[in-house]
Every structure is written in structure tokens, then in C-alpha cells.
Amino acid sequence: xxxxxxxxxxxxxxxxxxxxxxxxxxxxxxxxxxxxxxxxxxxxxxxxxxxxxxxxxxxxxxxxxxxxxxxxxxxxxxxxxxxxxxxxxxxxxxxxxxxxxxxxxxxxxxxxxxxxxxxxxxxxxxxxxxxxxxxxxxxxxxxxxxxxxxxxxxxxxxxxxxxxxxxxxxxxxxxxxxxxxxxxxxxxxxxxxxxxxxxxxxxxxxxxxxxxxxxxxxxxxxxxxxxxxxxxxxxxxxxxxxxxxxxxxxxxxxxxxxxxxxxxxxxxxxxxxxxxxxxxxxxxxxxxxxxxxxxxxxxxxxxxxxxxxxxxxxxxxxxxxxxxxxxxxx
Amino acid sequence: xxxxxxxxxxxxxxxxxxxxxxxxxxxxxxxxxxxxxxxxxxxxxxxxxxxxxxxxxxxxxxxxxxxxxxxxxxxxxxxxxxxxxxxxxxxxxxxxxxxxxxxxxxxxxxxxxxxxxxxxxxxxxxxxxxxxxxxxxxxxxxxxxxxxxxxxxxxxxxxxxxxxxxxxxxxxxxxxxxxxxxxxxxxxxxxxxxxxxxxxxxxxxxxxxxxxxxxxxxxxxxxxxxxxxxxxxxxxxxxxxxxxxxxxxxxxxxxxxxxxxxxxxxxxxxxx
Numbered sequence: 001x002x003x004x005x006x007x008x009x010x011x012x013x014x015x016x017x018x019x020x021x022x023x024x025x026x027x028x029x030x031x032x033x034x035x036x037x038x039x040x041x042x043x044x045x046x047x048x049x050x051x052x053x054x055x056x057x058x059x060x061x062x063x064x065x066x067x068x069x070x071x072x073x074x075x076x077x078x079x080x081x082x083x084x085x086x087x088x089x090x091x092x093x094x095x096x097x098x099x100x101x102x103x104x105x106x107x108x109x110x111x112x113x114x115x116x117x118x119x120x121x122x123x124x125x126x127x128x129x130x131x132x133x134x135x136x137x138x139x140x141x142x143x144x145x146x147x148x149x150x151x152x153x154x155x156x157x158x159x160x161x162x163x164x165x166x167x168x169x170x171x172x173x174x175x176x177x178x179x180x181x182x183x184x185x186x187x188x189x190x191x192x193x194x195x196x197x198x199x200x201x202x203x204x205x206x207x208x209x210x211x212x213x214x215x216x217x218x219x220x221x222x223x224x225x226x227x228x229x230x231x232x233x234x235x236x237x238x239x240x241x242x243x244x245x246x247x248x249x250x251x252x253x254x255x256x257x258x259x260x261x262x263x264x265x266x267x268x269x270x271x272x273x274x275x276x277x278x279x280x281x282x283x284x285x286x287x288x289x290x291x292x293x294x295x296x297x298x299x300x301x302x303x304x305x306x307x308x309x310x311x312x313x314x315x316x317x318x319x320x321x322x323x324x325x326x327x328x329x330x
Numbered sequence: 331x332x333x334x335x336x337x338x339x340x341x342x343x344x345x346x347x348x349x350x351x352x353x354x355x356x357x358x359x360x361x362x363x364x365x366x367x368x369x370x371x372x373x374x375x376x377x378x379x380x381x382x383x384x385x386x387x388x389x390x391x392x393x394x395x396x397x398x399x400x401x402x403x404x405x406x407x408x409x410x411x412x413x414x415x416x417x418x419x420x421x422x423x424x425x426x427x428x429x430x431x432x433x434x435x436x437x438x439x440x441x442x443x444x445x446x447x448x449x450x451x452x453x454x455x456x457x458x459x460x461x462x463x464x465x466x467x468x469x470x471x472x473x474x475x476x477x478x479x480x481x482x483x484x485x486x487x488x489x490x491x492x493x494x495x496x497x498x499x500x501x502x503x504x505x506x507x508x509x510x511x512x513x514x515x516x517x518x519x520x521x522x523x524x525x526x527x528x529x530x531x532x533x534x535x536x537x538x539x540x541x542x543x544x545x546x547x548x549x550x551x552x553x554x555x556x557x558x559x560x561x562x563x564x565x566x567x568x569x570x571x572x573x574x575x576x577x578x579x580x581x582x583x584x585x586x587x588x589x590x591x592x593x594x595x596x597x598x599x600x601x602x
Contacts (some may be wrong), residue, residue, distance in 0.1 A: 020429070032388065036528055086519065088432070164363040175532055195536065198528035200584045265530050268478040270387050274430025278479055281528045 010172045020272035022067045026058045029071050029085070033078075035201040037279050039264060040289055043079060047203075050077050065089065068275070075277075081236055082266040086276040087156060097260045100241035103304050104168035106305035108139070108312050115257075119156065122149040126157060133322050135315075136238040138181070138323065139171030141238035145180045147220055154184060162322035163223055164315065165246070166230040172237025175265075182245050183217040185252070186223055190214050193246050194285040195265075209285060214245070226325040227252045228318040231298060236260035244286035244296045253321050255302055256314045258295040369403040369561075369601040375574055377593025379424040381435055385484045385525065386475045388579045391435050393524045394428035395591040397574075401599075406446065414461065418443040418495075424591070437589075439471030439486065443515065445494045465494040465515055480530045484586075490520025490546060490553065506562040507602075511572075515555040520546040529582045544582050551580035559595055570597030 009306060013235045018024040018031075030051050040047055054074045056128035058067065068085065072092025075083050085092040110116055110264075113135070118127040123143025157163060165181075182192065193208035229246045231254055240259040246252045264280025271277065286292050302317045380393035399420035404411040424437035443464040447463035452497065454460065470487040496513040522544055534542065544550070559572015579588045 028388070039394060039530075084452075086367065152566040195530075195533050195538070197526060197530060197533060199526050201527075205527070207529070210533060266479040267481045267528060267534065268475075270389055270428070272389065272434070274419075274431065274432040276433075276477060282480070282530050286584070 003142065007085045018069045022060045022062055023058055025273050025275070026055065026067065026071060028271045029275075029293060030055075031076070032271075032277060033075070033279060034203075035100060036198060036269065036281055037078065037083075037284050038198055038281055039078070039291075039293060040203045041266035042283075043292065050074060051166065057306050064110075064273075065257050067238075068092070071275075079278075080264070080280055081262045082264055082278065082280045084278045086278065087274075087311075097233040097236065100236075101303055101306070102258065103232035103257050103314060104234070104311065105304070105309075106137075106169075108309065109135075109166075112310050113312065113315060119297065121153055123144050124149075124153060126153050128157060128160050129164075129319070130201040131319055131323065132159075132161050133319060134157050134163040135161065135166065137166040137211070138172060139170055141170060141175075141177045143173070143177070145149075146218065147180065150180065150184060151221045154223050158221070160225075161326045162226040162228070164228050164230060164318045164322070166312075166315070167235050167239045167242060168230050168232040169234045170236075170242075170259075171234060172239050172262065175241060178238050178242045178245070179214055181215070181242065183214050184222050185224070185227060185246070185249060186214060186216050187222065188216065190249070191287045193241070193287050194289055195282060196285075206283075208290065211293065217276070224251065226322055226329075228321055229254045230256045230314055230318060231259045231296070231297070232257045232314075232328070233260050237262040240292055240296060241284060244292050247296060247299065248287040253300065253319065254298040255318050256298050257301065257303065258297050259292070261293050261295040263292040332447045335589060358550055363551075366418075367405055367602060369567065369568070369599065371401045371597045371599030371601075372449065373397075373401065373420075373568060373570060373595050373597035375399070375422070375591075375593035375595050377574075377591060379426055379437075379591040380589065381424060381426050381437060381473065382586065382588040383435075383473055385481060386435065386473060387428070389428050390429050390588075391426035393424065393434070395422065395593050397422035398592065401597075404585075412448060413446060413463075414449055415444070415446045422591075425463055433475070433477050435475050437471065437473040439469060441466040441467060441469035445551065447496065449453050459498050459500075460496070462493065462495040464491065465517070466491045467515070467517060471517065477601060479533060480596075481528075485523060485525075485531070488520055488522040488546065490517035490522075492517035492519070503562065509561040509563070510559075511561065512558045517546075517553045518548070522546045522551065522580065524580070524585055526581050541583070546580065550582050553578050557595070563601060566600055566602070567601050568597075568601045570595065570599070572597075 019027040034047055057070050068087055072085050114127050118125050122145045123137050124136050129135050134198045156183045192212050194211050196207045196209045199207050231243045240262050243259050247254045258317045263284050265282035266276045266278045267281035268276055283291055302314045304313045347508040375397035377395045380392040382390040397416055401418045403416045406415055419442050421440045427434045445463055445465035447461035449461035451459050451581050468489045473484045475482055493516045498509050500509050526543055554577045556575045562569045575595050576591045
């Protein structure tokens with residue numbers, strides 16, 4: 001009986017095997033995506049039809065670079081900035097934000113708004129502008145935010161009448177940094193959104209959305225005056241998540257362009273030849289339960305004037321909004 | 331038709347051999363035992379490991395197995411002639427690579443195992459001792475995949491109860507006393523941790539703890555450790571050389587794990 005159990009269980013352990021040739025690697029990639037990618041239905045992608053179309057292009061005689069290009073093109077059908085095929089010679093990508101208006105120029109802000117005089121801590125550039133509004137630029141959610149650093153930043157900005165948080169060109173990073181930052185701008189337990197995940201290999205095998213909440217950080221400094229968040233198409237992934245949560249707060253206005261999206265937590269897998277594939281696996285929704293895979297629209301839509309090298313129209317609009325809000329509060 | 335008849339004959343032969351083997355195995359397992367009275371031993375395992383964890387990757391990795399274990403065995407106070415207890419505390423580390431050799435996994439586990447065994451001295455033959463008894467084990471650790479994104483770590487945690495059996499034979503080699511020993515540890519039921527298919531640890535951190543704890547039984551999980559080796563007694567010191575094989579297999583939430591190791595065991599300690 002014991003031996004039988006071993007034989008049966010070892011038999012069950014046989015995993016999916018693909019040949020390590022061009023066809024085998026193509027099939028591995030297609031199957032991994034078929035079983036793990038989470039937005040097929042949301043994006044109305046017929047993955048079987050895509051298999052038929054791209055499989056016809058693959059043969060064992062083609063080179064690695066040719067196979068890579070075909071696989072990369074197949075993944076682009078998903079229109080997903082979180083989906084990449086990673087090989088030693090290249091990374092396939094769908095970075096649509098490269099084609100949208102830039103809407104951010106660090107030099108203009110440094111020169112004409114900060115006069116090259118600013119503080120930096122935890123990857124956050126900050127200063128009080130001449131209009132007595134605070135300005136924070138956070139360029140990557142991968143920069144770890146220290147609670148002590150955040151206390152020092154917010155205490156420095158405490159005298160400002162309003163605060164501008166600029167996450168333009170912030171391509172994302174750690175969601176725990178989103179929580180750290182948002183928790184300084186709330187005064188009660190706040191619905192931050194919903195998260196779910198694939199529970200099986202079928203396209204519809206998805207868990208019930210789980211509501212998650214952020215709480216105000218205890219024993220640390222909070223900022224509850226009017227806040228404007230600046231976003232552009234390159235505000236992606238964790239940055240997109242940050243904007244979606246901040247937008248739901250009463251005292252926050254989002255200004256600029258629609259964010260870049262990327263609302264699925266990416267997982268990584270690999271092919272027999274060692275290429276890695278990253279893909280959206282766990283959809284994260286905004287506090288209204290909406291998937292923000294294609295971005296968060298701003299409350300006030302503004303584009304920069306690319307010809308004007310001295311003014312940032314999005315930052316100017318933020319200052320105008322804060323001026324109005326503080327005037328109304330007087 | 332000829333092929334069918336041959337197949338039936340072959341199947342009958344295999345079943346017959348399996349029955350004989352199983353009968354032998356059950357006898358050994360049910361009547362295991364111990365040679366030495368008191369053992370304290372530090373062991374190092376070095377060998378081969380194979381890891382398949384579908385949460386991290388669909389590819390099976392293989393490479394190095396390293397382990398350190400402390401083992402103590404004593405007669406029980408309440409019935410020293412008939413019962414003994416055994417304690418093992420250990421940690422093991424695996425460094426395994428994929429076939430493409432462009433990535434590796436690091437696996438670090440710790441475990442504590444305790445059992446009590448009823449023993450029979452010289453029951454089958456002169457100098458052969460057998461023992462069998464219940465065992466419980468707590469084993470936990472992580473596997474790290476450095477190139478993954480939100481599935482960069484797979485946490486393993488498992489508590490189980492089962493059965494263990496030992497057979498030992500005392501003899502002499504170069505005029506020195508030597509104990510040859512085989513031991514099998516076989517968890518039967520337990521509780522273990524597994525996330526859902528593509529559930530991120532971030533979601534678990536946010537508070538979603540649904541469906542993480544699972545009842546482990548032979549329908550979804552099979553673990554086994556086999557050890558065979560020799561203890562060479564040199565005065566108060568005992569040197570040990572042996573072979574250990576571990577198997578961890580489970581399948582739940584559409585995830586699959588299949589880890590195997592085969593290692594040489596070297597040890598030093600005391601037994602009397």
C-alpha cells in the first residue's frame with residue numbers, strides 16, 4: 001500500500017513538460033499566459049484565436065531572435081504595460097505612454113519653480129513654493145519611504161496652505177509605499193480598493209474581490225489640508241494605484257493627464273529556454289470597485305504647452321486650484 | 331490479442347512481485363527497532379536536490395542539498411526497556427538551478443521532529459532490533475526566486491503526525507562495534523500552508539486569509555524521509571555515515587510541489 005501510494009503520488013507529480021525548441025517554447029509561453037493572465041475577459045482578447053494566428057508563424061528552424069519577435073508581438077495583443085518577455089538580448093514591451101504627450105519636465109520645475117533650491121529625503125524632492133504651497137515630487141515607488149523621513153518632510157511643509165504631490169513619470173514600485181504615503185493624508189480608516197487573484201487555470205477562475213483599507217499612521221504627522229496630485233501617462237502601476245486612492249479622498253484633486261494604468265499585480269514565470277515572462281496576475285481595483293488597467297482620469301485635465309520652456313501648465317493649474325480652495329476656506 | 335495476453339501475464343507478474351515486496355516492507359516497518367541505548371549525534375548532509383514549485387515557476391530546478399541535524403535518542407523513563415524517544419532538530423538549504431542555467435532558487439527550511447517508539451530486541455534474528463511508533467514534525471521555511479516579481483517567495487509550513495519505524499543490526503567491523511540502521515519517517519495527516527493559485531503575499535498581508543490552511547493527507551500530500559547508515563563506535567565517540575532521502579509532494583489550490591533530495595550523511599556523536 002505504501003509503495004502504491006508512492007507510485008501514485010510520484011506519478012501525479014509529473015508537471016507540464018515542453019520541448020526546449022522554438023515550438024516548445026512558444027507553446028510554453030502561450031500556455032503560461034493562458035493559465036495565469038487575468039485580463040482576457042476585461043480586454044475581450046480571444047487568446048485561442050491569437051494562438052492560431054501566431055503558431056502558424058513559428059517553426060523550429062527559426063532563430064531565437066525571430067522567435068522572440070513573434071512572441072513579443074503576440075504579447076503586445078494584450079495591451080498591457082506589465083507584460084514583458086525578457087531574454088538576454090531584449091525585453092518585449094507595450095509601453096504605450098512613450099507615444100502620449102510627455103506632460104512633465106523636471107528642468108522647468110527645478111529652474112522656474114524651485115530655483116534649484118529644494119530638499120530631498122526618501123527619494124522625495126520637496127520645498128515650499130513662493131505661493132506658500134508645499135511641493136513634493138516622488139519619482140519612484142521603489143524608493144523606500146521611511147516613516148521618520150516622512151515626518152520630517154511633512155513637518156517642514158506643515159505651514160504651507162496646501163500641498164502638491166507630483167507623481168508624474170513615476171513608473172511604480174512597491175505598493176507598501178503607496179500605503180505609507182496615503183496613510184498620511186487620511187484621518188480615519190479608509191477604503192483603498194479591492195484586490196483579487198486567479199484561483200485556477202480557467203480564464204474565469206478569479207477570486208471574489210477583497211476589500212482592503214488603509215488606516216491613518218499612528219503617532220506620526222498627517223497632512224489634512226487641501227492636496228492636489230499631479231499625474232501623467234507615465235504614472236504607472238503603483239503610481240496609478242496611488243492616484244486612484246488619493247482621487248477618492250474628499251480634500252484631494254487630481255490634475256494633469258490620465259495615468260498610464262497597470263492595475264494588475266505582475267507575476268513572473270519562465271520558459272524552458274530560460275526566457276522570463278512577466279504578466280498581470282492579480283487585478284487591483286479602485287475604491288469604487290473599478291479596474292483601472294487603462295488608467296485613472298484626472299479631475300481636471302490639463303496638458304503642458306510643449307513650446308513654453310518656462311511654465312508647467314499642470315503645476316500652474318494645481319496652484320490655481322489650491323489658491324481657490326484656501327480662499328474659500330478663509 | 332497476443333499482445334493483450336502478454337500484457338496480462340506481465341501485470342500478474344508485477345502484482346505478485348509487488349505483493350511480496352510490500353509484505354516484506356510491512357514486516358520491517360511494523361517491527362522496527364534500535365541497537366544503541368542512548369545516542370547524541372550531529373550530522374551534515376551533502377547531496378542532490380530537485381525542486382518543483384509551480385507557484386514560482388513551471389520549470390523543475392536541481393542542484394545542491396545541504397543540511398545540519400542534531401539527533402538525540404533515549405530510553406523513556408516510564409518504560410526504558412520497551413520504549414524510546416527520538417528528537418531531531420535540523421535546518422537544510424538548497425541551491426538549485428534551471429536547465430538554462432540563468433536562474434537559481436534558494437530554499438531554506440527548518441524542522442523539529444519528535445517520536446516515541448515501542449521496541450523489540452532481537453525478535454527476528456540475533457542482534458536485530460526493531461521499533462515503531464508515532465511521530466510528529468513541524469517543518470517550515472521559504473524558497474526564494476530572485477528574478478520573480480510579486481511571486482518571488484514561496485512559504486512552506488507544515489505540521490504533521492505519522493508513523494516512524496527503525497531496524498538496526500549490531501555487528502563488528504575491524505573488531506570495532508558497528509550498528510547498521512534503517513529508519514523511515516512517514517507523516518500521515520497534518521496541516522499545511524498554501525496560498526491560492528496566483529494569490530500574492532501582498533493580498534495576504536492586506537488581510538485576506540481565506541483558504542490558506544489545508545488538511546494534509548495522502549489524497550493531497552505525501553512526505554517521506556528514509557535514512558540508512560552505519561554507526562561506527564570508537565570508544566565514547568561514534569562516527570556515522572549514511573544516506574538520506576527526503577520527499578515532499580503536495581497538490582492543492584491548483585498548485586503543485588514536488589521536492590526530492592538524495593544526500594550522503596556524515597555525523598559525529600556519542601552512543602552507549
